[in-house]
Amino acid sequence: MSAPTPYTISVPDERIEKLKRKLAVAEFPDELDAADQWSYGAPLADVQRLAKHWSNGFDWRKAEAKLNELPNYKTKIAVEGFDDIDMHFVWQKSENPNAIPLLFVHGWPGSFIEVTKILPLLSSSPTSGGPSFHIIAPSLPNFGFSSRIRTPGFALTQYARALHTLMLSLNYPHYVTQGGDWGFYITRAIGALYPHHCLASHINMIRASAPSWLSHPFLALRHAVTPYTAAEKAGLERTRWFTEDAQAYRQLQGTRPQTLAYAFADSPTALLAWIYEKLHDWTDGYAWTDDEVLTWVSIYWLGTAGPNAHVRIYYEATHNPTEVIPGKDSPASGWVPGVKLGLARFPREIAVVPRVWGWTLAGPVVYESEYDKGGHFAAWERPDAIVKDLGKMFGKGGPCYGIVEGKSGY
DSSP states (O other), X not given: OOOOEEOOOOOOHHHHHXXXXXXXXXXOOOOOOOSOGGGGSSOHHHHHHHHHHHHHTOOHHHHHHHHTTSOEEEXXXXXXXXXXXXXXXXXXXXXXXXXXXXXXXXOTTOOGGGGGGTTGGGOOOTTSSSOOEEEEEEOOTTSTTSOOOOSTTOOHHHHHHHHHHHHHHTTOSSEEEEEOTHHHHHHHHHHHHOTTTEEEEEESOOOOOOOOTTTOHHHHHHHHHSOOOHHHHHHHHHHHHHXXXXXXXXXXXXXXXXXXXXXXXXXHHHHHHHHHHHHHHTSSSOOOOHHHHHHHHHHHHHSTTOSSGGGHHHHHHHHSOOTTSTXXXXXXXXXXXXXXXXXXXXXXXXXXXXXXXXXXXXXXXXXXXXXXXXXXXXXXXXXXXXXXXXXXXXXXXXXTTTSSTTOSOO
């Protein structure tokens, strides 16, 4: 483990030129003459427009300069059984010496860029009245500007160890977390493995099942006698849509990631279409600009980890049980003792479960919110909502107020 050093993102010119050459000779498929092209996948006209702009109009150097305005750092992190990881992370330190260390964990197909909209909203001064945070937002190993993992078996346990080690290396022995998508699974694994260090978690993707009579008899009784609200019924329909019509990507990435890797390593348009479809389908009518989409995809194509390693997390997490719960692929839907939990519900999340289902996560659940707009990429779509939740959860009068106050190390 090495001391963190400031890091400047600087993609070599030859990689950008190679990308443009590939885009210039890209071949596109035809498509059916259908009224609803989205039901078949990313529409041809959209992908052609984006690919053309990526080649001729999009300015990566401008996007890169914007990313370099962030407080970027790198450090080496050791995880037993694997080569040292060059870990990239954004580290925004508060002026308040008693600020709460907050580990922000992205998912797929996101990246550290998702934290950028909440950074200025969380940069509270000691006299602002709201809670202050030291924010740490890493590029997960295999993503963005962190290194790729070349040894099999880097699953949720290893992701949790890597991020916990990062927090300790920054002298934050006690901290809280926020995340969705893989950030949900990884932060839950961190809580299960390190409950005396990870003191609370706020999540914006809730993966849980209905309470059973055996495991949660009181919740099961409440579930049996309480009708679903209109919002909960709509959420279950959204969940059904995802389960039946929108998760083929997860089955492919979780079973044959190497076969997909050939497309992603060779074709920027394949990577573009694959990610663009999710940005469209998983948000709540968010008005993506072409430059936003291409910045997101460029982080995957031009990042240190390369354009194909990102899908491996699905295979490894599925095929390697998390250490603390043998036989299960994650502790995410189980009990994480002692780690207080906040839940945020957004109507266009990929899975929207009834409120009582979320209570089965326990840890315990101390804060809940529900919004009438928003989807999977909550910190990007609804930064106001995430910041509001963190303020209410950790601010004065909140259930986690003072949770790390007086702890040593920061």
